[in-house]
Amino acid sequence: MKRRLALGAIVLTGGVAMTVAAQQRAQVIDSVKVADNYYxxxxxxxxxxxxxxxxxxxxxxxxxxxxxxxxxxxxxxDTFLNRVRSIxxxxxxxxxxxxxxxxxxxxxxxxxxxxxxxxxxxxxxxMAKMDAxxxxxxxxxPKRTFSDRLTLGRGAEQIDLxxxxxxxxxxxxxxxxxxxxxxxxxxxxxWKDGPRIDRPNGGSGVQYPQTLAxxxxxxxxxxxxxxxxxxxxKMADVQEYxxxxxxxxxxxxxxxxxxxxxxxxASAAIAMTQKYRGxxxxxxxxxxQDIYDELNAVAxxxx
Ligand SMILES: [Zn+2]
Numbered sequence: 001m002k003r004r005l006a007l008g009a010i011v012l013t014g015g016v017a018m019t020v021a022a023q024q025r026a027q028v029i030d031s032v033k034v035a036d037n038y039y040x041x042x043x044x045x046x047x048x049x050x051x052x053x054x055x056x057x058x059x060x061x062x063x064x065x066x067x068x069x070x071x072x073x074x075x076x077x078d079t080f081l082n083r084v085r086s087i088x089x090x091x092x093x094x095x096x097x098x099x100x101x102x103x104x105x106x107x108x109x110x111x112x113x114x115x116x117x118x119x120x121x122x123x124x125x126x127m128a129k130m131d132a133x134x135x136x137x138x139x140x141x142p143k144r145t146f147s148d149r150l151t152l153g154r155g156a157e158q159i160d161l162x163x164x165x166x167x168x169x170x171x172x173x174x175x176x177x178x179x180x181x182x183x184x185x186x187x188x189x190x191w192k193d194g195p196r197i198d199r200p201n202g203g204s205g206v207q208y209p210q211t212l213a214x215x216x217x218x219x220x221x222x223x224x225x226x227x228x229x230x231x232x233x234k235m236a237d238v239q240e241y242x243x244x245x246x247x248x249x250x251x252x253x254x255x256x257x258x259x260x261x262x263x264x265x266a267s268a269a270i271a272m273t274q275k276y277r278g279x280x281x282x283x284x285x286x287x288x289q290d291i292y293d294e295l296n297a298v299a300x301x302x303x
Contacts, residue, residue: 027079029053035180037061039087043229054103055228058184062157065093069175069184074106098186099169100126109140117142120163123171126201165211170202181223189241190228193280194287205291209246216242252291262292
């Protein structure tokens, strides 16, 4: 519980800092056109952290209205709304969130209560714990949830939601647009770096590689992958990330079994990361720490 409070304080501080920074500079959200009826509003402009507006957002224009996958940070609300309207002046009719985090759900409340909100059932439970969805804002909690798989719409407008297990959180949805051969991964595949493992929201570094392996085995016919926070990629990049998270886990497990410190394990994991082309290692130590904490928690529970 203490840990959860501490994490909340850090997130809050980060949010305030980001709000101030955002007010000082003009907000710009870039977009990438993937198809006539599907755009990605990017997480940030590569190389410019001041433009971090939250996760990548999918904007899918259907006959009935606009479907959004994720909604960025609340502090970017006006810019985000205008950006969505610049793509289509149809109403937003559905919002799918890949997971609970505030940089993916921050503007769920900006499009009215007639929007249909859809998330994994565990993400709904995680959202209900957030201040952003308490009191009056509880009206914006999703009413439609799924456990393993859910198909929305049909034909060219079909959207398939999948859940393969714990990883970044315990409610990470993969969102597939079969007619476009496009998939959004949320933060289960956010970047080419150590994964963020949000244990208070059910994340698991031990389950992470298995979850990705199930996704890679099940998901076919995808040409374009939209990661949580990186430029567009391919399915081969998801397959590589699965291998990377498996090797990261094994490196941490082996180091821990040998009685080595988190620092030593992180050094080994950073050295291992260098084998993967184009990977950063800024987040590797935090990933290793989370895996150690998880293994310790399991050991304590089994004692
Ligand atoms: Zn996240």
